Amino acid sequence: xxxxxxxxxxxxxxxxxxxxxxxxxxxxxxxxxxxxxxxxxxxxxxxxxxxxxxxxxxxxxxxxxxxxxxxxxxxxxxxxxxxxxxxxxxxxxxxxxxxxxxxxxxxxxxxxxxxxxxxxxxxxxxxxxxxxxx
Amino acid sequence: xxxxxxxxxxxxxxxxxxxxxxxxxxxxxxxxxxxxxxxxxxxxxxxxxxxxxxxxxxxxxxxxxxxxxxxxxxxxxxxxxxxxxxxxxxxxxxxxxxxxxxxxxxxxxxxxxxxxxxxxxxxxxxxxxxxxxxxxxxxxxxxxxxxxxxxxxxxxxxxxxxxxxxxxxxxxxxxxxxxxxxxxxxxxxxxxxxxxxxxxxxxxxxxxxxxxxxxxxxxxxxxxxxxxxxxxxxxxxxxxxxxxxxxxxxxxxxxxxxxxxxxxxxxxxxxxxxxxxxxxxxxxxxxxxxxxxxxxxxxxxxx
Amino acid sequence: xxxxxxxxxxxxxxxxxxxxxxxxxxxxxxxxxxxxxxxxxxxxxxxxxxxxxxxxxxxxxxxxxxxxxxxxxxxxxxxxxxxxxxxxxxxxxxxxxxxxxxxxxxxxxxxxxxxxxxxxxxxxxxxxxxxxxxxxxxxxx
Numbered sequence: 001x002x003x004x005x006x007x008x009x010x011x012x013x014x015x016x017x018x019x020x021x022x023x024x025x026x027x028x029x030x031x032x033x034x035x036x037x038x039x040x041x042x043x044x045x046x047x048x049x050x051x052x053x054x055x056x057x058x059x060x061x062x063x064x065x066x067x068x069x070x071x072x073x074x075x076x077x078x079x080x081x082x083x084x085x086x087x088x089x090x091x092x093x094x095x096x097x098x099x100x101x102x103x104x105x106x107x108x109x110x111x112x113x114x115x116x117x118x119x120x121x122x123x124x125x126x127x128x129x130x131x132x133x134x
Numbered sequence: 135x136x137x138x139x140x141x142x143x144x145x146x147x148x149x150x151x152x153x154x155x156x157x158x159x160x161x162x163x164x165x166x167x168x169x170x171x172x173x174x175x176x177x178x179x180x181x182x183x184x185x186x187x188x189x190x191x192x193x194x195x196x197x198x199x200x201x202x203x204x205x206x207x208x209x210x211x212x213x214x215x216x217x218x219x220x221x222x223x224x225x226x227x228x229x230x231x232x233x234x235x236x237x238x239x240x241x242x243x244x245x246x247x248x249x250x251x252x253x254x255x256x257x258x259x260x261x262x263x264x265x266x267x268x269x270x271x272x273x274x275x276x277x278x279x280x281x282x283x284x285x286x287x288x289x290x291x292x293x294x295x296x297x298x299x300x301x302x303x304x305x306x307x308x309x310x311x312x313x314x315x316x317x318x319x320x321x322x323x324x325x326x327x328x329x330x331x332x333x334x335x336x337x338x339x340x341x342x343x344x345x346x347x348x349x350x351x352x353x354x355x356x357x358x359x360x361x362x363x364x365x366x367x368x369x370x371x372x373x374x375x376x377x378x379x380x381x382x383x384x385x386x387x388x389x390x391x392x393x394x395x396x397x398x399x400x401x402x403x404x405x406x407x408x409x410x411x412x413x414x415x416x417x418x419x420x421x422x423x424x425x426x427x428x429x430x431x432x433x434x435x436x437x
Numbered sequence: 438x439x440x441x442x443x444x445x446x447x448x449x450x451x452x453x454x455x456x457x458x459x460x461x462x463x464x465x466x467x468x469x470x471x472x473x474x475x476x477x478x479x480x481x482x483x484x485x486x487x488x489x490x491x492x493x494x495x496x497x498x499x500x501x502x503x504x505x506x507x508x509x510x511x512x513x514x515x516x517x518x519x520x521x522x523x524x525x526x527x528x529x530x531x532x533x534x535x536x537x538x539x540x541x542x543x544x545x546x547x548x549x550x551x552x553x554x555x556x557x558x559x560x561x562x563x564x565x566x567x568x569x570x571x572x573x574x575x576x577x578x
Contacts, residue, residue, distance in 0.1 A: 014459035039522040196530040335521030375539035
């Protein structure tokens, strides 16, 4: 997999979440994703950025335009040094929430992307990587 | 003396000089070489081939004059050459040339170029072998590049045709003011259902239709994934504020759906498109009435 | 922008969201709308989200909350103009907005609201015609 373009953004405030959404949209447009696929990855980014902010106490979002074996896509990595997720299986379950949302964040983001990878350790932080291919 | 000749050798300047001095002779020899390969095709005229060849030689001359050839053909000095070859490969791909016929455009330059390099080098065997090596590297890279572009543009053609076919295979039909129908025929795979779903939703917005009928009479089987896709379509239509009716569910499919445990509880289903249409008319406050008895009944009465 | 404008048209309130909202803005709108409903005694809320390119679970929850709160305050909510890409994404996300009425466009949304609140209109008209009997009328209804 080759990375064509990369950008790292802070996720420290609600305005940052909006900025991440808009940048993800422009990455998705540049990579030629269809309108529906753009909307899916932007929505997933919004869920994950909010998680980073609300549960991780803030962190970073890395946006990458990637290509692999002739297909192109957008890969997003959200990283924080927050408390981490104690029970990953439970956090992935729809309806489970410790915050103010609907508890669809992680599971929803997974359904909206083609590849999904979650790393978390209690006390160290959380890293979620998703990819949406064209 | 030996030192100066080494400098001349490594800068590759002799290739540029040969291209410069023997250009018209080289062009003739090259075109003869190309015609040998392309003789069985009438798709490209002699004048066109000549114009293309002349342009390539002049671009190549400019590129080699600008920098040493030993460093490869990726630098900015080569942009014009690559741009020209990209256009050429693309147009040949569309015209129906084979990839080897396209690459031959570049490769066939080797023989005429080498023989002129030999003449220029005279008896200096080291210089000749260096020049030939440099020229080979250069032409191989450019030749491979044409194949790459050729393949890419063929892929573009194929994927465009696939998209066109997907759209053609899922036409959204307006049955009446405010009533749309999507007759699906054939096997429903994931990407097809998705394209169908998108075009249906788009048409609903465009036409402001209140009811959409999803007719699956022509669908032989339904697996769990397809059933879920259908369900998602119905949900998305609902979310946008329109009704969705599924019609033409075959008995086997009905059994499969129940067996798979897919919940179609909230989905309105009708056995035929006609029934669905009648229901859609009702929903939009209309009805079909018979204004006169059917023609054959009238004929019987008259008899 | 720190507030989404709420317009009043007769007995309806109209909100058209034209910006990419951050979460606090969405919460402010929710609170503002509840206050305006009780203040104006509106019977219907039209929420136009045709300009929204993204509806995530937070905005989805805001929409459900607005509909729920309005219902408690005796007003119907209709959400209009959900874009196809947004609808597909919501379904994939697992959000079906239960209890929220939707319509394709503002025109259909208004018609839906008028139909749903037809009873109120008569009651209000009756109330205006005979102010003194207002209380008795509504008791009778």
